[in-house]
Amino acid sequence: MKIPKTKKGLKTKMKLLAAAEKVFGEKGYSDSSVSQITRKARVAMGTFYIYYDSKSEIFVDLVKKLNHDLRKAISISVTGLSTRKEIEITGFKSFFEFLKKHKSLYRIVRQAEFVDPELFQWYYNEISKGYAEGLSVAMDRGEVRRMDPELLSFELMGVADFIGMKYILWDDKLNDEMIDQVMDFILHGLLVHAENSKSLPHNGDEISHRIGNQNIPSQ
Amino acid sequence: MKIPKTKKGLKTKMKLLAAAEKVFGEKGYSDSSVSQITRKARVAMGTFYIYYDSKSEIFVDLVKKLNHDLRKAISISVTGLSTRKEIEITGFKSFFEFLKKHKSLYRIVRQAEFVDPELFQWYYNEISKGYAEGLSVAMDRGEVRRMDPELLSFELMGVADFIGMKYILWDDKLNDEMIDQVMDFILHGLLVHAENSKSLPHNGDEISHRIGNQNIPSQ
Incomplete structure (x- = not known):
């Protein structure tokens, strides 16, 4: 290339x-x-x-570009947000928006499993890295319950992936009320006190800076 | 066929x-x-x-058989259990055990997307049907928070799918402690009172009967 x-x-x-x-x-x-x-x-x-x-070389480049663009779209959307609750809600929403614009995303990434299995794993591990780091920071701040951040990142990616697959790609009917329900489920599992997350001490700029700019290499 | x-x-x-x-x-x-x-x-x-x-005919039959065997393995494992908490924990564990024995499950199902897109959607929708029904029963019993049961089933399937992918298929290191963490996250998001779920009124036989025998057609 x-x-x-x-x-x-x-x-x-x-x-x-x-x-x-x-x-x-x-x-x-x-x-x-x-x-x-x-x-x-x-x-x-x-x-x-x-x-x-070759065909395989542009395929690899495309998977890397989609990965980069997705992470960038999410990180831009959460820049300036202060609570983990806001970051999760906004991050999920921008993932769904990205998927609506790139409806072949899953089909392309899943083919990577057969074209280049390492690339396939890299795709998700790369997203997990930045995600786990953001969650880890929120755990240190006492905002998110203490868990293995990587494990938690894969749980959350799984939820986003399956909701996007079913309700955007197949049924095309994901609406705000459904997103609210998804976030309610997640935040209950995630937050130390789901109700109190808004009143937690803020340290927003530092957090959104880290989430916004880490792990997004310029391709 | x-x-x-x-x-x-x-x-x-x-x-x-x-x-x-x-x-x-x-x-x-x-x-x-x-x-x-x-x-x-x-x-x-x-x-x-x-x-x-033809090759495509045995492929379709294989995807249907895997779907059937997975649902049967889970339904047998939860038969006789009374609380939704126990059913979720045991159901997740038996999914992970099934995946360990069928490590090509994902690769096969994902190929269905290209061989027969309807079959691919059928695979997940079929699992969701029985799952959502079980969750709906648990909602009626006041054990699970009131949500769209189908939406919830896809969230939970997404968690199971991604944890299995990362920690069984890729890293081969899923242990009991990690499963406990996954279940803790899920049950927090799911249950009306995560701590009190054990003391909820039981009506176990009816529930496990419904979950155990519904929606598992004899192929």
């Missing part, structure tokens, strides 16, 4: 990635080809090979 | 399904062939076609 040196080059690469997201999402990895991607992106075949050596 | 009329026929079909589970789990659906399945099962190619017309 080559990194484009010019603005135009970056734009072309983004066009290729957007096309790859559509093609892999619609047809699945095995049934997709480089020529389908270049046709969708309206880019010459030769141009593709300036940036990528 | 033909239903075997003799014991010997049933045994052959089970051998084919066990072989299909291994082959699809190892190679993935697209890279698997009927001849690989018959070789693994030590069954003649002609015999395969007595029971199935």
